């Protein structure tokens with residue numbers, strides 16, 4: 001299918017779900033891209049994983065009670081995030097063990113709950129792999145509003161988040177409340193995951209959080225640039241992914257994630273400074289010497305006579 | 306008024322006594338070396354001074370007031386491995402991160418903050434590398450960033466945790482000189498180290514610690530071998546004694 005046909009379909013009133021799905025996919029990947037930067041830099045991918053699992057029973061309950069799935073997921077996810085934050089302050093128990101114990105359990109609980117609802121098989125597939133149909137209008141506003149709140153909080157607390165990522169001990173010494181900043185960050189991760197569940201699905205949502213941010217990290221050594229690149233990569237992956245999924249009738253979540261993964265691989269191979277191939281191509285003679293505190297004072301090498 | 310006054314400090318960790326009856330005073334202009342074997346409680350003492358470790362008893366007074374995180378006039382230089390060196394951030398931003406608490410919530414660094422960072426970088430001679438990502442620096446340069454980050458608050462007390470570990474002799478000497486001149490600029494500097502030679506050489510006073518304070522005095526007054534064998538739990542034939550010229 002050509003791009004023009006895709007655009008026509010987007011504007012076709014009979015296919016009203018398509019622009020809605022695109023809007024939600026793009027908004028959630030932008031939010032996930034930004035929040036994912038902290039997740040990648042702090043090496044806390046496990047939090048995203050944990051939350052993605054733990055959200056499931058909440059969604060299942062909401063589904064059985066016919067309530068808002070986003071809300072149900074958010075409640076369960078935030079509860080989990082709080083538990084992890086509290087447990088991980090005590091560094092004696094490794095976080096991943098805790099997650100191993102009760103988060104897979106939570107996922108199992110979700111499956112049991114949802115199996116009680118009639119006609120659950122189809123819905124189960126939707127939760128797990130995402131879908132672009134059947135998104136209520138209300139979700140558009142919920143996702144948009146939540147996205148703005150998340151980005152606003154990131155903007156407000158960025159300086160503090162960076163300080164805690166850099167050095168927890170020093171942050172405590174400065175009088176920052178590391179515990180509360182952890183909680184806020186975990187809750188932001190949870191909300192980013194929850195608003196992305198609809199299109200991407202439960203199983204793949206972690207990729208939306210990690211892959212664009214990891215690709216951006218490969219492309220730059222500057223945090224500000226990284227936090228602009230990651231949502232850009234996420235948004236483009238979502239758009240291209242949705243287009244491909246619509247054209248070739250592939251599952252939307254999987255296609256979006258595959259596009260993002262392709263971007264990551266490209267960055268890994270061709271990144272300007274650290275890319276695998278870029279490094280190889282660079283001539284060994286062009287390597288910089290290790291320099292001292294005053295690089296400008298280093299005498300220029302004169303060509304051999 | 307003393308820069309730092311510790312009286313009768315007791316600290317327990319995990320239900321075990323780690324520090325007992327610590328009494329220690331610091332004046333401005335002093336560079337004090339805190340020496341002791343692994344597990345002696347050196348880091349714990351620094352954390353107690355910052356009131357990051359819960360104390361069981363005793364008082365820590367900084368410039369006449371009880372110590373409080375973020376309020377007391379203390380610059381802290383934790384061990385180098387506490388810092389996330391692969392973070393995508395420049396040298397000057399890393400130093401600025403030391404002022405996060407001072408700048409306050411919802412505020413951005415202003416002119417004063419950037420001036421403080423510039424001065425701190427000058428002080429440790431890293432101005433030429435200010436835009437370099439922190440991950441692309443040598444161990445000595447990294448240590449100087451951490452010192453600059455502490456100096457960016459303009460503190461009158463400086464606590465350094467093992468600043469020499471893993472550094473070569475020239476770099477140690479450079480840092481040692483830096484600490485000496487920082488102390489001469491009317492600061493009180495307390496530094497833990499396993500580098501006994503450097504400590505004996507550059508510190509104005511040495512404190513031997515192993516759960517409790519075993520000795521406290523000028524290097525020249527600590528030549529009784531027994532003080533060192535008690536602190537470090539070594540035998541009288543240990544080369545350590547030659548290192549510190551104790552008999």
Ligand SMILES: Nc1ncnc2c1ncn2[C@@H]1O[C@H](COP(=O)(O)OP(=O)(O)OP(=O)(O)O)[C@@H](O)[C@H]1O
Nearest residue numbers: 318319320323341342343344345346347348349350
């Ligand atoms: N979180 C903790 N819980 C329980 N015990 C602890 C904890 N942290 C440290 N300890 C114990 O407290 C004692 C003092 O530790 P501390 O880190 O202060 O030693 P140190 O003198 O800094 O040693 P090093 O030279 O190895 O850095 C050690 O015996 C250690 O086992």
Ligand SMILES: [Mg+2]
Nearest residue numbers: 347348349466
């Ligand atoms: Mg220590």
